[in-house]
Amino acid sequence: MLKNDTLWYQxxxxxxxxxxxxxANRLADSAPGVLYLLLERHEPQxxxxxxxxxxxxxxxxxxxxxxxxxxxxxxxLAAEPEVELLAWSHCxxxxxxxxxxxxxxxxxxxxxxxxxxxxxxxxxxxxxxxxIGRRKTGRWGPREIDIDIILWGDTQFQSERLTLPHRExxxxxxxxxPMAEIAPDAVDPLTGETVTALAGRPGVHGWIEKREKISP
Numbered sequence: 094m095l096k097n098d099t100l101w102y103q104x105x106x107x108x109x110x111x112x113x114x115x116x117a118n119r120l121a122d123s124a125p126g127v128l129y130l131l132l133e134r135h136e137p138q139x140x141x142x143x144x145x146x147x148x149x150x151x152x153x154x155x156x157x158x159x160x161x162x163x164x165x166x167x168x169x170l171a172a173e174p175e176v177e178l179l180a181w182s183h184c185x186x187x188x189x190x191x192x193x194x195x196x197x198x199x200x201x202x203x204x205x206x207x208x209x210x211x212x213x214x215x216x217x218x219x220x221x222x223x224x225i226g227r228r229k230t231g232r233w234g235p236r237e238i239d240i241d242i243i244l245w246g247d248t249q250f251q252s253e254r255l256t257l258p259h260r261e262x263x264x265x266x267x268x269x270x271p272m273a274e275i276a277p278d279a280v281d282p283l284t285g286e287t288v289t290a291l292a293g294r295p296g297v298h299g300w301i302e303k304r305e306k307i308s309p
Contacts, residue, residue, distance in 0.1 A: 147179070148214070149244040149276050149288075150203040151259075151268045155189065155235050159199035160307055162225055162238045167203065167309040169221040175208040176217070182274040184304040187267035195235045199304065202243075202271035211245060215255050218242070243268060247282040258283060263291050266299040 150170075154162040163184065171178040182202040189195045207214055218240040225238045243259045250257040258281055262268045269292035272279070277289040284291070291297070 145206055145208045146246050148205050148207055149272055149279055151241045151243050152203060153198045153200040153239045154237060155196045155198040156237045163201055164307050164309060165225050166221055166238055166240060171309055173217050177206045179206055180204045180275040182271035183306040185271050186302045186304055188300050200267045200271055202275055204275050211250055211255055211257060244279055249282055264296055266297050266301045269297060270301050
């Protein structure tokens with residue numbers, strides 16, 4: 094795939110990017126037409142995922158000023174190159190999953206359009222989490238901010254770091270209810286059900302209460 098001055102391709106389970114650059118001091122009439130080649134190694138991901146895509150994210154916080162953390166995350170996403178913030182839901186007060194002895198979460202859903210590939214977006218959201226102050230607390234532990242990639246159109250993708258769609262979102266009210274507010278017709282490619290339908294299933298668990306809508 095050729096995008097601007099970048100060629101992305103995949104071979105033997107590896108993905109590579111070659112960027113073409115002309116020498117800075119090249120003269121149009123005298124310098125040879127030689128281009129620099131920069132080879133970068135990435136985890137494999139389908140080349141078609143580098144087109145602009147609509148993606149749904151789930152954000153949550155249960156430590157410190159939760160609303161402020163979510164607001165900072167929205168602002169950071171909007172400032173990210175190749176990311177356009179399309180919509181975000183009201184905040185929802187939700188019960189923690191897995192470890193009950195921790196403060197309740199404040200969650201919201203976000204819809205973006207991005208030209209980043211999935212693992213590039215994952216790197217971006219991990220950097221945002223770190224900048225806001227997230228510390229490692231273990232699975233299901235309390236956190237200053239959590240940003241999960243939930244749906245990437247009809248894409249199904251798996252690597253050591255990322256699975257699309259998100260493995261556990263179908264049972265989580267704190268993901269589905271906010272997402273149904275902003276993307277009710279988004280479809281889970283594994284079940285063929287819309288987010289609204291998934292949110293109404295009896296297997297969805299966790300109490301959830303609607304709160305205010307914040308701005309970046």
